Amino acid sequence: QNGKEERDWSFKVIIVQILVMVFLCINVLLILTFFKKECFHTTARYILFAVSLLSDSLSLFTSDVLLILVHFNITIPVWVCIIISVLVLLYFTVTPVTLTVMTLERYVAICMPLRHGELCSTRRTMHCILIIHGLSSIPGIIIFSTFFASVSLSFYKQYHICAGEIFSIEIWQKHLRTAIYQIQFLIMCIIIVLSYVKILKVAKAASGENKKLTRKGLSTIVLHGFQLLLCLIQLWCPFIEAAIINFSVFENIRYFNYIMFYLAPKCLNPLIYGLRDECFFSALKNYASFGFYKTDIKQQNR
Numbered sequence: 001q002n003g004k005e006e007r008d009w010s011f012k013v014i015i016v017q018i019l020v021m022v023f024l025c026i027n028v029l030l031i032l033t034f035f036k037k038e039c040f041h042t043t044a045r046y047i048l049f050a051v052s053l054l055s056d057s058l059s060l061f062t063s064d065v066l067l068i069l070v071h072f073n074i075t076i077p078v079w080v081c082i083i084i085s086v087l088v089l090l091y092f093t094v095t096p097v098t099l100t101v102m103t104l105e106r107y108v109a110i111c112m113p114l115r116h117g118e119l120c121s122t123r124r125t126m127h128c129i130l131i132i133h134g135l136s137s138i139p140g141i142i143i144f145s146t147f148f149a150s151v152s153l154s155f156y157k158q159y160h161i162c163a164g165e166i167f168s169i170e171i172w173q174k175h176l177r178t179a180i181y182q183i184q185f186l187i188m189c190i191i192i193v194l195s196y197v198k199i200l201k202v203a204k205a206a207s208g209e210n211k212k213l214t215r216k217g218l219s220t221i222v223l224h225g226f227q228l229l230l231c232l233i234q235l236w237c238p239f240i241e242a243a244i245i246n247f248s249v250f251e252n253i254r255y256f257n258y259i260m261f262y263l264a265p266k267c268l269n270p271l272i273y274g275l276r277d278e279c280f281f282s283a284l285k286n287y288a289s290f291g292f293y294k295t296d297i298k299q300q301n302r
Contacts, residue, residue: 081162
């Protein structure tokens with residue numbers, strides 16, 4: 001029975017590796033497409049899209065490393081685990097914060113078109129990327145500050161399986177971690193809902209091409225909201241898993257949660273801006289077909 005469970009779990013890990021590799025290959029192709037076309041480098045939504053792709057790729061890679069270490073029960077020094085976990089926590093938050101900023105960019109483009117060039121310039125977008133990483137680092141700073149204050153120096157030299165649980169020495173630290181993310185995601189959800197309502201009002205008053213543009217903006221914001229919902233549910237997963245006593249059921253639930261609420265939001269990002277955006281999709285087809293498929297991207301941008 002144990003041998004069968006071990007084979008089943010190994011098969012599940014292999015499935016995860018295949019999914020991660022597929023998502024990483026897609027992200028790399030999209031990132032290369034972004035860097036290949038200069039017109040994307042001066043457009044706020046494409047710059048932010050590239051940031052989210054890089055964030056997703058780093059997040060997928062680091063979390064997959066942790067998954068493999070846990071699966072094979074490989075212990076590493078705590079200080080090494082801290083370095084890996086810092087990246088995981090940072091880029092776990094960078095993606096939803098970037099999605100929120102992308103929603104605001106669509107709000108400005110549709111509701112304040114005359115000020116879009118000023119508010120979403122390349123220079124301001126670069127400053128915005130710094131702000132995104134600054135805001136995304138706040139949860140990690142608080143979590144690791146409480147951890148550093150709770151352990152002795154000798155603890156960092158010990159060997160442990162690298163999992164998030166080792167950074168929560170006391171129960172209140174787990175509650176603090178969840179509360180921080182809940183508040184952060186609640187703020188982001190409010191921003192997305194308000195942006196949707198504002199754009200909806202503009203959509204009702206728009207006509208012709210403007211109506212088509214606003215409807216596309218609304219659908220983009222809905223997809224961003226769905227992504228944030230999946231990310232928010234992921235924060236509740238530890239509470240669901242903690243209530244399960246049976247180890248076999250616990251492993252299956254944890255596997256399902258990882259696929260549904262961690263990997264799934266990562267595949268939505270390329271769909272929203274990589275495939276739905278006509279300009280970017282045309283450049284992607286041109287790049288993927290080695291130049292056999294050619295379109296005038298500048299013409300599509302107009």
